Structure formats: C-alpha cells, structure tokens
Amino acid sequence: MNRLLVWYGELSTTRKLTARGLALLAIPLTWSLVLLVAPLGAMIAWSLATRGADGEILWILTADNFSRLAGFDSFGWTKAYLSILGSTVAMATVTTAFTILLAYPLSFFIALRPPRRRYLWLTLVMIPFCTNLVIRTYAWMLLLGNQMPPARLAQFLHLIEPAAALYPSPFALYLGMVSNSIPFAVLPLYTNVERLDWAIVEAGRDLYSGPVRVFFHAILPQTLPGLVTALILTFIPAMGAFVIPDLLGGGKSWMLGNLIQHQFGVSRDFPFGAAVSLVLTLLTLVGLLFLRRSGEESFTP
Amino acid sequence: MKRRLHPALSAVAVATLAFLYLPLLAVAALSFNSSRFGTAWQGFTLRWYLQLSRNGVVLSAAANTLILALVSTAVSTVLGTALAIALDRFPWPRWMRRAVDAVVYVPVVTPDIVFAVGMLLAFETARRFLGGLHLGMGTMMMAHVTFQISFVALTVGSRLATIGRSVEEAARDLYASSFYAMRRVTFPLLAPGVVAGAMLAFTLSLDDFVISFFTSGPSSVTLPLYIYGSLRRGITPEIHALSTVVFLATVALVFLAQLFSRSPKEE
Amino acid sequence: MRKILPLLLASVLLASCSKPAKEAAAPAAGKAAGRVTVYMYSEYIDPALVERFQKETGLAVVLDTYENTETMMSKLASAGDQYDVVVVSDHAVRTLSAKGAFRPLDLPKIPNAKNVMPRFRAPAYDPEGRWSLPYQWGTMGLVYRKDKLPGFVPTWSAVLDPSKQPGPVVLVDSMRDLMAAALISRGFSPNTKSADELKSAGELLSSARTRRMTGFYGSPDSVAKVVGGDAWVGIAYNGDALSRLDENTDFAAPKEGTIIWVDAMTVPAKAPNPEGAFRFINFILAPDVGAQLSNYIAYATPNEASLPLIKADVRADPRVYPSDAELAKMVMLEDVREATTLYDQVWTRVKAGE
Numbered sequence: 001m002n003r004l005l006v007w008y009g010e011l012s013t014t015r016k017l018t019a020r021g022l023a024l025l026a027i028p029l030t031w032s033l034v035l036l037v038a039p040l041g042a043m044i045a046w047s048l049a050t051r052g053a054d055g056e057i058l059w060i061l062t063a064d065n066f067s068r069l070a071g072f073d074s075f076g077w078t079k080a081y082l083s084i085l086g087s088t089v090a091m092a093t094v095t096t097a098f099t100i101l102l103a104y105p106l107s108f109f110i111a112l113r114p115p116r117r118r119y120l121w122l123t124l125v126m127i128p129f130c131t132n133l134v135i136r137t138y139a140w141m142l143l144l145g146n147q148m149p150p151a152r153l154a155q156f157l158h159l160i161e162p163a164a165a166l167y168p169s170p171f172a173l174y175l176g177m178v179s180n181s182i183p184f185a186v187l188p189l190y191t192n193v194e195r196l197d198w199a200i201v202e203a204g205r206d207l208y209s210g211p212v213r214v215f216f217h218a219i220l221p222q223t224l225p226g227l228v229t230a231l232i233l234t235f236i237p238a239m240g241a242f243v244i245p246d247l248l249g250g251g252k253s254w255m256l257g258n259l260i261q262h263q264f265g266v267s268r269d270f271p272f273g274a275a276v277s278l279v280l281t282l283l284t285l286v287g288l289l290f291l292r293r294s295g296e297e298s299f300t301p
Numbered sequence: 302m303k304r305r306l307h308p309a310l311s312a313v314a315v316a317t318l319a320f321l322y323l324p325l326l327a328v329a330a331l332s333f334n335s336s337r338f339g340t341a342w343q344g345f346t347l348r349w350y351l352q353l354s355r356n357g358v359v360l361s362a363a364a365n366t367l368i369l370a371l372v373s374t375a376v377s378t379v380l381g382t383a384l385a386i387a388l389d390r391f392p393w394p395r396w397m398r399r400a401v402d403a404v405v406y407v408p409v410v411t412p413d414i415v416f417a418v419g420m421l422l423a424f425e426t427a428r429r430f431l432g433g434l435h436l437g438m439g440t441m442m443m444a445h446v447t448f449q450i451s452f453v454a455l456t457v458g459s460r461l462a463t464i465g466r467s468v469e470e471a472a473r474d475l476y477a478s479s480f481y482a483m484r485r486v487t488f489p490l491l492a493p494g495v496v497a498g499a500m501l502a503f504t505l506s507l508d509d510f511v512i513s514f515f516t517s518g519p520s521s522v523t524l525p526l527y528i529y530g531s532l533r534r535g536i537t538p539e540i541h542a543l544s545t546v547v548f549l550a551t552v553a554l555v556f557l558a559q560l561f562s563r564s565p566k567e568e
Numbered sequence: 569m570r571k572i573l574p575l576l577l578a579s580v581l582l583a584s585c586s587k588p589a590k591e592a593a594a595p596a597a598g599k600a601a602g603r604v605t606v607y608m609y610s611e612y613i614d615p616a617l618v619e620r621f622q623k624e625t626g627l628a629v630v631l632d633t634y635e636n637t638e639t640m641m642s643k644l645a646s647a648g649d650q651y652d653v654v655v656v657s658d659h660a661v662r663t664l665s666a667k668g669a670f671r672p673l674d675l676p677k678i679p680n681a682k683n684v685m686p687r688f689r690a691p692a693y694d695p696e697g698r699w700s701l702p703y704q705w706g707t708m709g710l711v712y713r714k715d716k717l718p719g720f721v722p723t724w725s726a727v728l729d730p731s732k733q734p735g736p737v738v739l740v741d742s743m744r745d746l747m748a749a750a751l752i753s754r755g756f757s758p759n760t761k762s763a764d765e766l767k768s769a770g771e772l773l774s775s776a777r778t779r780r781m782t783g784f785y786g787s788p789d790s791v792a793k794v795v796g797g798d799a800w801v802g803i804a805y806n807g808d809a810l811s812r813l814d815e816n817t818d819f820a821a822p823k824e825g826t827i828i829w830v831d832a833m834t835v836p837a838k839a840p841n842p843e844g845a846f847r848f849i850n851f852i853l854a855p856d857v858g859a860q861l862s863n864y865i866a867y868a869t870p871n872e873a874s875l876p877l878i879k880a881d882v883r884a885d886p887r888v889y890p891s892d893a894e895l896a897k898m899v900m901l902e903d904v905r906e907a908t909t910l911y912d913q914v915w916t917r918v919k920a921g922e
Contacts, residue, residue, distance in 0.1 A: 046426075105317070134510050134528045
C-alpha cells in the first residue's frame with residue numbers, strides 16, 4: 001500500500017522511502033546476514049559430521065558429538081564434560097559478581113566528577129581495554145611472578161610457599177578475568193548513573209535508614225538497564241574465555257573455551273569442536289533471553 | 302544538594318582503576334631491565350628497544366596488525382553508519398526493525414570463540430566447495446568487519462536517537478532538499494557518533510586475539526599472535542619492550558580520538 | 569568536525585592502496601621465484617643462518633612459526649600452497665605423506681643429503697627417504713632440582729605416581745607426550761590403539777593430579793618452573809632443558825624409556841618455489857651449517873658430517889647424544905589415526921579434573 005506521508009519534514013510516499021531505505025540498508029545488511037547466517041549454518045552442519053581417521057571430515061551424519069558432550073564417550077559415561085560446563089559457569093558467575101561489585105563504585109566516582117573531566121576518566125578506563133588481550137594477560141603473569149613485589153609480600157605473610165609465584169592460581173585467574181571485564185561493565189553502568197535522578201536518592205536517604213536500603217530501593221532500579229547490559233557484556237564473554245584460564249589459571253582445570261580450542265588445534269576434531277561451540281551459542285542465547293526479560297528492550301542508552 | 306560518594310567507595314573506585322594499570326606499568330618497568338631471565342632488577346638499559354627496532358618479524362607483524370585495523374575500520378564504519386541511518390531514518394514495519402536489531406545485536410553478545418569458530422568453519426566450507434578463500438589477511442578482515450559493523454551501527458544509532466528529528470524537520474520546513482539536509486544538518490551532528498564508532502571499531506580490531514587466532518594464515522601473523530607464540534616458547538624482554546610500545550601507542554591514539562570527536566558544541 | 573571527513577577519506581585511500589600491495593604479496597606462480605617461505609617451530613633456527621642463506625643465494629626467506637604439530641597440520645591443510653619448506657614432526661610425516669601432502673625431494677639437487685646419519689636415512693616414518701630429510705632430533709625427559717633431590721633416580725613415577733611425587737611437580741601440556749609418559753610408565757607402547765591401555769594411562773594421569781602437581785606447562789615453562797624453584801621435577805625436552813639449566817638443576821631420561829622425536833624438512837606438494845626449497849634444505853645439511861644450528865639451539869644434529877664440528881663437551885654429553893643402550897629404550901611417536909579420538913577423550917577426562 002503506497003501511502004503519502006510526511007517523514008522528517010519531507011512529503012513523500014512509503015514506496016519511495018522504502019526504496020531509498022533499502023538502497024542504504026542493502027550492503028551492510030547483506031554482509032551481516034551472510035557472514036552471520038553462513039557461520040551458524042556451517043556450525044550446525046559440521047557438528048553433525050564425523051572426524052575421519054586422519055582428522056579430515058567425513059560427511060557421515062551422526063549425533064555422536066552431542067552424546068559425547070553429554071558424557072557418553074567411548075569409555076562409558078564420564079562427568080568430565082558436565083564438570084567442564086560447571087566450572088565454566090561457576091567461573092563466569094564469580095567473575096561477573098566481582099566485576100559488578102567493582103564497577104558500581106567506579107561508575108559513581110566518574111559520574112560525580114566535574115562534567116568536563118568525565119571524558120578523561122572514561123578514557124582512562126578504556127585505555128587498558130584497548131591494549132591487546134594477550135599483552136594484558138601476560139602483563140599479569142609478569143606482575144604475579146615469584147620475584148615481584150606482590151608475590152614477595154604474600155611470601156612474607158606466609159600466604160604462599162617461599163619462592164612461589166602468585167600464578168597460576170584461581171586468584172590470578174580472577175584477577176585477569178575481572179580486570180578484563182571491568183571496562184565493559186563500567187561503560188553501560190556509567191551511562192545510567194550519569195542520568196540518575198538524584199532527587200529520588202535524596203528522598204530515599206530521608207525515608208530509609210541506611211545506605212544499603214537506599215542503594216537497593218533508589219539506585220538499583222534506576223540503573224537496571226545499564227546493569228543488565230553490564231551483566232550481558234561480562235558473563236557471556238567469560239563463558240567463552242580460554243586465553244586467561246590457560247595462561248593464568250594454569251591449565252589445570254579446563255573451561256569450555258579450552259575444550260573448543262583443543263578441537264581446532266591439537267585433536268583436529270572439527271565436528272566435535274563445532275558441536276561444543278553450538279552448545280555454547282545456545283547457552284548464550286538462553287542466558288541472553290533470560291537477562292533481557294528483566295531489562296530494557298534495546299541496547300541504545 | 303551535596304552529592305558525594307562515601308570516601309571508602311571513592312578509594313575502592315580509584316584502586317580499581319589503578320589495578321587496571323598495574324600490570325602494564327610493571328611490564329613497562331621491566332622493559333628497561335638489563336636482566337634477560339627472571340625479574341630481579343639488574344640495571345637500566347634500552348637494549349631491548351634497540352633489538353626490537355631491528356626485528357623484522359615483529360615489525361611486519363605490527364604492520365599487519367595496523368593494516369588490518371585500518372582497512373577493516375574504514376569498511377565497517379561506512380557500512381555500519383549506512384546501516385544505522387537506514388534503520389533510523391526510514392519508516393520500517395515493526396517486525397523488520399526488531400529483526401534487523403537482532404541481527405545487529407548478535408556479534409555483540411556472542412562469545413569471541415564461538416564467533417571465531419563459526420567464521421573458520423564458514424571459510425573452510427567455502428574453500429572446499431568453491432575453491433579459493435585461503436586463510437589470510439583477507440579472511441581476517443572479513444571477520445573483523447563483520448563484528449565491527451554491529452558496534453559502529455549501535456554507536457551511530459544511539460547518536461541518531463539523541464539528535465532526534467526536530468533539527469532535520471526544521472531544515473526541511475525551510476525548503477532544504479533531503480540530500481542537502483543530510484549533508485549540512487545531519488552529518489555534522491552525526492560526526493562525533495561516527496568517529497566514536499570508528500574509534501571503537503579500530504580498538505576492537507587491535508584488541509582482538511581470538512578471532513585472529515582462528516582465521517589467520519601463514520603470511521598474516523599479527524602482533525597478538527606473535528606475542529602469544531612467544532609466550533609458549535619463553536618470553537624475552539624484547540616482548541616487554543614491544544608491549545610497552547603498543548601500550549603507549551594506544552594511549553596516544555585514544556587521546557587523539559577524544560580530541561577529534563569532541564566538537565566544541567558538546568556538553 | 570569538518571576535519572573528520574578528510575581524515576576518513578584519507579584512511580580509506582591509504583587502506584585501498586595497501587590492500588593491493590598485500591594481495592600482490594600473496595604467493596602466485598612466478599612471483600614467488602625470489603622467495604622461500606619456511607614454516608617451523610619458533611626459535612628453531614639461528615637468525616644468522618637465515619641471513620647467511622639470504623646473502624649466499626639472493627633469495628629472501630619468510631619465516632613463519634608454530635607452537636605445536638597440530639596447529640601446523642591444520643595450517644598445512646588450509647594453506648599448504650603458501651609454504652616452500654615445512655619442518656614437520658616424525659609422526660606427522662607419515663600421515664601427511666600418505667595423503668600426498670608432500671612433493672618428493674629432488675635428491676640430485678640436494679647433494680648434502682649424503683651427510684645424514686645412517687640411522688636417519690630410511691627411518692620408519694619415511695622408509696624410502698622420499699619425502700623428508702631430518703632437521704634436528706631430541707628426547708623428552710625429566711628436569712629436576714639436584715639440591716632438593718640428591719641422588720635422584722629418573723623415573724616417570726616421580727611425576728605421575730601420587731605416592732612418589734617428592735615435592736611440587738609440573739607436567740607437560742601436550743597430549744601425545746604426556747600420554748606417552750603414562751603409557752610407558754605402565755609398560756605399554758606410546759602408540760597403542762587399545763582402549764583398555766589408554767584407559768589405564770588416563771587413570772594414572774588423573775591420579776597424578778595431587779596438590780603437589782601444580783600445573784600443566786609447555787616444555788620451556790616447565791624448565792623455568794624448576795630452575796626458578798617453583799617445582800622440583802618437571803617434564804621437558806632435552807634441548808629446552810639444557811639451554812636453561814643452572815648449577816642446581818639437571819636433566820635426565822627416565823629409566824623406563826621415553827620418546828625420541830625427529831623433526832624433518834619437507835616440501836609441500838603445492839609449494840610455490842620448490843627449487844628454492846631444495847636449496848634451503850641443502851644449505852641446512854651442509855656440515856658447518858648443521859653444526860652452527862645445533863650449537864645454537866642445543867638439540868642433536870642428524871648430520872654425520874657436522875659431528876666433528878659440534879663442541880666436544882656437547883658431543884660427549886649423554887643428555888644430548890644418548891648412549892646406544894639408552895637409545896634402545898626410546899620410541900618414536902606415530903600418528904594413531906582413528907584412535908586419536910580415544911586419546912582425546914582420555915585427555916579431556918584428565919584435563920577436566922575427573
């Protein structure tokens with residue numbers, strides 16, 4: 001139906017506008033669709049295939065990869081795969097908790113700076129995130145080495161063995177994961193905190209007894225959209241992490257990311273790797289839907 | 302009305318920020334250490350920086366990284382801006398808006414590794430059935446552009462939402478053609494958003510490791526891949542020097558970007 | 569703000585200028601004539617040798633590196649026509665040659681092939697010597713602290729048996745190598761395809777995950793941990809260990825036996841510059857080059873003619889050149905083909921902490 005309308009102050013028809021719009025939309029949308037649908041399709045297809053004797057792919061369709069992921073491999077049932085999943089979820093949850101805990105004070109701090117200075121602070125937050133992941137991770141490895149001040153302090157306080165380093169360890173792992181996630185959490189939270197209606201907070205202070213209740217009743221609801229975005233941007237990448245668990249965690253306990261990486265490197269089992277990736281994608285979608293239900297519709301602040 | 306943060310929370314905030322920088326500063330400090338193994342301080346030297354400047358492999362990896370980032374940013378900024386404008390400035394039915402929104406959202410929320418694996422498999426499939434499409438700079442660029450488009454589109458889109466319709470409508474009321482209105486009214490207002498999107502895309506490309514790891518080929522070693530390889534074989538202080546240089550370059554770039562994207566009419 | 573558009577335009581132009589240059593750099597027939605692309609482990613060649621080859625032949629050398637065999641195999645499968653010389657592990661040679669991944673070596677063009685030690689001339693992994701010529705060889709063993717463990721008897725149990733771990737230990741983060749250690753320790757072949765034997769090895773490895781076992785590391789990191797004092801025993805390759813030992817640490821091959829590995833030079837079937845490849849291989853096999861190589865990277869040379877030029881103390885060192893008795897207990901790894909999945913499943917169980 002070709003309606004006449006006024007759009008952005010211009011008199012035109014829906015058909016003309018649609019044509020113009022599609023012209024602009026065509027290339028980027030096609031690119032995105034092709035390069036998002038094709039990989040997903042490839043993942044699904046490959047996850048049903050079989051690994052050949054020499055690591056090549058055989059198009060014998062089977063659900064073996066998925067049953068292996070549920071624990072049923074050639075040796076019987078093992079809880080290995082489920083425990084990998086469990087460790088990953090646990091690690092992602094702890095990371096997210098600590099990240100949010102530290103992101104809130106930092107967002108408030110920046111929001112309370114004089115307006116002209118806020119850009120500076122935000123830039124400071126962004127800079128480490130702009131440095132490469134590998135560099136940041138190995139910087140932690142270096143800082144936590146056995147001859148450096150932090151380790152020496154821990155040795156002195158008898159928290160660790162003499163001459164021991166602070167990595168690899170769960171402590172090092174979480175330091176790495178949290179420092180990696182903070183910028184992603186601070187930025188969305190900050191956009192909400194900046195536009196906070198302080199009148200409500202003041203009213204809350206008048207009405208409620210303590211700062212904790214003020215937080216939960218006056219601040220948290222207002223920052224909810226930003227918080228949800230921060231949760232999404234922290235939890236989901238953490239689920240797929242493999243570099244930090246590998247380098248700082250000591251490779252002692254595998255995460256989903258390590259399992260996936262192994263299939264594409266050492267064991268040349270692309271089909272199984274595709275299956276695990278697919279499951280991780282599904283988990284991501286589930287988590288996403290769950291979080292979006294309780295938050296705002298769109299990402300744009 | 303006093304708005305202040307409890308001093309303890311302020312301290313936590315500043316400490317958090319410091320904690321983000323501590324490791325990088327440690328690396329910078331050690332890059333001047335004359336000891337080759339271990340971290341005990343043995344004296345100041347610029348030797349590692351000199352060695353670095355003569356290391357052909359590193360320099361070509363750095364060049365690859367930069368070229369990858371520049372090209373993919375250029376392409377994705379154009380495409381992402383077009384996407385954002387098209388989505389916001391035209392009357393689409395609601396279902397279409399939500400569908401495109403979802404498509405744009407996907408790279409933002411998928412874990413890097415899933416995205417990387419998907420890309421790898423797509424390229425592999427294309428290679429087997431169509432021939433060509435070997436892993437290399439080309440495939441890395443395609444992968445980078447794909448996720449960058451989303452981030453650019455989201456940044457520009459949010460800026461468009463902020464600008465609103467009134468200014469453009471006013472221009473049209475004053476008999477400006479839509480093209481003229483776009484050029485003289487919308488684009489200048491949009492520019493900071495586009496630059497912010499481009500900067501975001503650029504830094505995401507420089508920061509990326511996982512996607513490059515899975516989609517790179519032999520002649521396309523980038524800095525992060527080179528460093529990761531060295532980590533496995535044993536770190537030399539040359540790597541410390543390299544990391545410090547990258548860090549300082551990043552600082553410079555980010556500040557430059559802020560200078561460019563801050564229009565005097567802002568705030 | 570007006571400055572933005574010219575800036576963006578400039579960067580697009582700059583980018584489009586460099587893109588064709590990059591594409592042109594990708595190998596194409598004829599254009600690769602002046603260049604040899606070599607793919608090997610990182611830090612596996614003396615840069616001075618690369619320089620020397622470039623000077624002597626006028627060919628440019630592009631050196632690409634990998635960290636483990638499997639990465640190499642994946643890259644070879646998807647980008648095999650971009651490399652001229654690939655240094656490949658022994659078991660991979662057999663797999664890949666069966667798949668036709670290599671070009672037969674044009675031996676008349678590699679006169680220095682006659683320098684290779686008899687033992688490596690027709691090895692099990694390449695019986696006719698058609699596809700490969702050896703580059704370096706070495707063994708895997710235990711690096712340990714002499715000060716903490718005087719009178720240490722090298723045995724795999726020191727790291728794998730929970731009742732025998734003397735202190736903090738580290739294991740090697742390599743599926744085939746660590747499984748080999750466990751299999752040998754249990755008295756099986758490191759190339760077995762038997763599910764029961766693999767299961768047994770897996771159980772041994774899982775039991776090794778005590779509080780004293782502090783992690784899985786690559787070979788160089790293993791050595792660093794022991795030398796640095798974080799661990800008392802670790803698993804490592806002899807070359808990595810020997811180049812980093814100090815007066816408190818030492819390396820030894822376990823008495824039950826261990827694996828011996830050979831890295832060999834091959835030429836992919838679709839190499840862009842096979843002539844250049846042969847010249848490079850010939851260069852490496854020259855007596856003085858072979859000696860310089862081994863003296864630099866501390867592994868053993870397969871080059872008979874280079875032996876006299878190896879430093880005398882290294883030549884006599886049983887850790888680099890084991891005695892014949894020890895060599896008899898050393899096994900080369902082979903590709904286990906379809907059984908790889910079994911190894912992989914066991915490895916996953918071990919790594920997941922089951």
